[in-house]
Amino acid sequence: MRVTPLHAGNPGPMTGSGNWTYLIPGPAPVLVDAGVGVAAHLDAIAAEAPEGPAVVVVTHAHSDHIAGAPALVERSPAAQFLKWPWPDRDARYAAPWAPLADGQIIATDEGPLQVIHTPGHAPDHVALWHADTRTVFTSDLLVKGSTVVIPASAGGSLTAYLASLGRVAALDPVRALPAHGPVIDDPLALIASYVRHRQMREVQVLEALADGETTAAGIAARLYPTLEPALVPMAHESVLAHLLKLADDARVVHDGGRWRPA
Ligand SMILES: [Zn+2]
Numbered sequence: 001m002r003v004t005p006l007h008a009g010n011p012g013p014m015t016g017s018g019n020w021t022y023l024i025p026g027p028a029p030v031l032v033d034a035g036v037g038v039a040a041h042l043d044a045i046a047a048e049a050p051e052g053p054a055v056v057v058v059t060h061a062h063s064d065h066i067a068g069a070p071a072l073v074e075r076s077p078a079a080q081f082l083k084w085p086w087p088d089r090d091a092r093y094a095a096p097w098a099p100l101a102d103g104q105i106i107a108t109d110e111g112p113l114q115v116i117h118t119p120g121h122a123p124d125h126v127a128l129w130h131a132d133t134r135t136v137f138t139s140d141l142l143v144k145g146s147t148v149v150i151p152a153s154a155g156g157s158l159t160a161y162l163a164s165l166g167r168v169a170a171l172d173p174v175r176a177l178p179a180h181g182p183v184i185d186d187p188l189a190l191i192a193s194y195v196r197h198r199q200m201r202e203v204q205v206l207e208a209l210a211d212g213e214t215t216a217a218g219i220a221a222r223l224y225p226t227l228e229p230a231l232v233p234m235a236h237e238s239v240l241a242h243l244l245k246l247a248d249d250a251r252v253v254h255d256g257g258r259w260r261p262a
Pocket residue numbers: 060062121122140
């Protein structure tokens with residue numbers, strides 16, 4: 001598959017070195033993710049697709065993936081804009097959004113892409129499966145060398161995320177194209193390491209509860225004792241994601257503002 005990675009030009013504390021977007025070239029170019037509207041990114045898209053993309057697929061409505069959509073609409077008013085609906089968020093970014101459905105096929109000049117709804121990191125998150133080359137566009141499901149943030153109080157769900165990893169693994173992909181970091185040539189090994197990591201964290205959360213911790217903050221302080229202050233909120237979200245998953249599994253209960261083993 002011919003696919004051109006185009007950097008969104010948005011390094012920062014939440015995006016690391018910034019986002020990768022992907023352009024599938026041809027007479028009807030398809031752009032995966034909109035970036036944030038940085039001029040150099042828009043110019044790089046125009047250089048690869050002088051008539052503009054025919055289709056822009058946004059993988060989820062976190063700003064580093066979607067904020068560039070209005071600028072793309074301005075440059076390419078004829079383009080189709082596709083995403084899984086997350087109405088509250090989508091309304092922040094003016095584009096003629098058309099809804100994706102699970103299993104939907106998006107035609108490209110390099111063959112079909114199948115939409116795989118993969119919630120967990122965000123409720124509207126999708127992956128795109130190119131069966132011809134067993135390549136999957138994984139957006140924020142996988143990041144080589146890191147784990148993925150599950151923003152539990154902003155639409156994230158660890159239960160859903162683990163199910164989404166299972167769905168992608170079942171496709172048996174040989175290559176994953178993520179939105180952050182390098183191309184992943186061993187996606188199944190990375191997914192297996194993520195599952196092991198979450199299992200280890202789950203054991204630690206249960207141990208902390210057994211020792212009498214009752215709050216996400218208390219558990220986070222125990223699990224991440226040396227964290228920089230700027231990263232503490234993310235640690236809280238991660239612990240909360242585990243607690244909510246354990247509640248889904250009926251292994252913990254939350255009452256009176258306190259968590260305890262079921
Ligand atoms: Zn994201």
